[in-house]
Amino acid sequence: MVPLTNSPLPRNMIENSMFEEEPDVVDLAKESPSYPIDSDDVVYEPRSSRLLVRGLGENDLDEEEEDYESSARLLGMSFMNRSSSQRSAAASSYTRQQPSNSCSVPSAKKMVVGILVLVIIAFVAMFIYFVPRCTFSKDGCQKTNSSIEQLYPKASNGELFPWTGLRLPASVHPVHYEISLQPNLTAMTFQGSVAISMVVLQETNKIVLHSYDMKIINSTFQDEKVNILEYKPWQQIAIKVSKELKKGEIYVLKIHYSANLSNSYDGLYNSSYIDTNGKRRVLAATQFEPLAARKAFPCFDEPAFKASFVIKITREAEYISLSNMPKVKTTPLGDGLFEDEFEKSVNMSTYLVAFVVANLSSVSKNVSNTLVSVYAVPDKKDQTHYALETVAKLLEFYNRFFEITYPLSKLDLVGIPDFLAGAMENWGLITFRETTLLIGDHSSPIDKQLVTSVIAHELAHQWFGNLVTMRWWNDLWLNEGFATYMQYMSIEEVFPELDIDNEFLSVRFKALAKDALNSSHPLSTKVYTPEEVAEMFDSVSYEKGASILLMLKATLSKVAFRKGVIEYLKRYRGLNTQSEDLWMSLSQVTNPHTDVAEMMNTWTVQKGFPLVTVNRTGIQVNLMQEHFVLNADNATDHSNLWHIPLTYVSDICNNSSSCKQVFLFKDKTATIEVSEKVKWLKFNYRSDGFYIVDYGEQGWRALIIALKENVNVLPHEDRAALINNIFALSRQVLNLLVYLKNETETAPLTEALTQLNHIFMLLDKRSDLLLVSRMTDFKILHHNQSWEEESSVSKQALRSALLETACHLGRPNCTNQANRLFVQWRTSNKTEHIPGDLLKTVLSVAAQTEKGWQVLLDTYKHSIYDSEKRKTLQALASTQDVRKIVWILKAALDGSEIQTPELPLVISTVCRHSAGYLHAWDFVKENWDKLTQKFSIGSFPLQSIIMSTTSQFSTKTHLDEVERFFGSLKERGSKMRSVQEAIETIKLNIQWMDRNLVTLWKWL
């Protein structure tokens, strides 16, 4: 899946004063802060306390015990103290009694009474044990024993539900599903029936599976009526059978049910759009990842329960239906209804099942024996050609690269008008937002870059994710990190003109920023609850995952890496894996001395990344590694070590990759030797590694001098990385920025702009008007940019970033030109083209006047070009008029005039401006329950909304307010990781202000 948002990730810089000038200048940051904050007044509720609500499951007892232990550890001393105090109380009462009796000899009468008591106790115990046939096993006694009743939850009919785990028991495994569905697009309901064939792996007398919010009409087990028990909190249903099910036998459970089409963008949900004739059209589509297949049909909804599927869909004549597999036949049912039946699928996880019922048009092409089609609503059929050509090239590339041919005979890409994720990799039926699939006349090369990236990502999933699937959501990064890595790698090979390497570089910087927070998490993280699973779809799984794979590829070599990947896919084809399996495959194809697992585990099981500090004395270069964390509470764990494949170049040799020196840095410290002649060293060549470097005063100075003399002394990725690292470390930022006047490349300039913009935004939100006005004169904006058509994607990316900032800051030479272009565009009825990469900037300037805003609202409603529509929406949301801000937030929430999936984008755009920032925050507080109905707790859109509305606060008052609000939510979202992230970010902002504001005043 690809989440889609434009909200910026927090970029923080603290520690030292970032505006430190020459080392001999007084460091103002070390002066006492003017607004001291007390970090002790925040108490985090341990996330892992949630683990304690789980019961014992028979398939993961060991893991369970481990969880209880770790929960106890994480819950801290109160838990441990309680149990130890109970233990000591028991012990002391024993020791108290002991001395009083130790010296006395019991009388014969006392002994007889004692024996009698023992016999009675034994008899009672045997009675309890045998008579009610209670075994005291994990299955428990379901009749009389009250302590067992407490262990088992009550099903909705009041009976005991026979299972206590969030994960399903492993005793039964589904083999095949026959699913028949009849969506009613008028009543917005559907009827369904499912027949699940399952094999018994361990004798059992119960079957437990998932089902969510459906009305079960009737059900049979082995063709006999059976009672279904439901435990709603865990979205589970179960049947109990009187006779043990035999190991190795196949059994069939049939369930007939009905449900409403979901209106929360997951499960089988209804979607609608207005066509060019102004008529509202409806369709039904699915989005199952991660846990919503259970909303469409009862199933074993965990990725390791792979099975085959036969799907039948009943539809009206005006619609077509699509599913993972090609259609086998259509049967008329009378009353204008038809039933489409699809071929039996390959074995796959439930989250990959998909179907669509809609009125769609398509274009198709045969690619290496696969019929590839791109579908869109009829009005937008013309916009499908770019996607078709792109997917054709990428399919050929992946078939060749993985040495495994895409296994299905068809591949459909469908643009869904009302879709929440960016796209979803359902096997054979990839669904997209229209913006990530359709390319019209108005699209810019940057829009093409987006569409190509999303297609490349989803297509890579057909191998990574679909063919080989992670065993459980804790290893989601195996799916997402790989698909993200492959997306950049394949585009670099197949579409070099799209300059994707800059994009990948900025993605790595984003991942570093996120992972530098204490609230980050290891790539592989234990997850159980639906909210925890949803939270795994974040920057760490996608962006850090891709970054460490790039680092590994750079270490092993392109050829060895590819060989290992092919080995992995071939060995685990059709199966489920965990991280270890990948490392093993990669180890096998590399030099026997490289223990890939040993190295990579340091990157996947620990959160964060290392800071390498360099200290040179003559020929000796001393290195030290430590966990880099932007920590407002100063609670860093210094014991973490990484196996860093450290690389470096120097002024002696720096202009080709053969200059790169490699050194596996495993210990806390290490020393390397370089020639006396070496003037400077640059570590982490081309920023391929996931770590940052502090060169020390001398080292930074040498690099800055070299860059001031000649920017080309280092590749542009290295220059961008120096800017990124220096901001992260808050070191000699000012000195380095001086070199920028000679910089012309996109990556370093956009990185500097991102960092400066972040500071600007913080100041803007504090209404520090004087500083804000001074900052609008960023020297970096003096680059003269053209407003004409520009074919290089990289140049487009640079100029659109620079001009967007310049116009946002209200610089007249930018806004005047933007207004001129807008008037031409409007008066020529849009025939005077505005270059696509500048469209958002131009429209955002125009949206600041009443007339301009109304014109844009009309454009938004009628445009059939989604990239134009989205840019228009961003322009509308950039208004400074509070009434309009209130209107647009509400319209996007209720979905009437602005589609609800765009709400996170609307909020993040509103939050860029001081006029709307507090309104957006109030809006989130007031509408929290509505928001969580649309976007589930932990989901990516909700993560984005939380960060957009809080990450620019930098005062204690706001910190208190944010903590108070989220704290009051309790089970309605207070435990989300993004809430911890938000609180941590605000604390970091406060600290940054305390440390840098004075220096900033001097600088500006």
Ligand SMILES: [Zn+2]
């Ligand atoms: Zn994905």
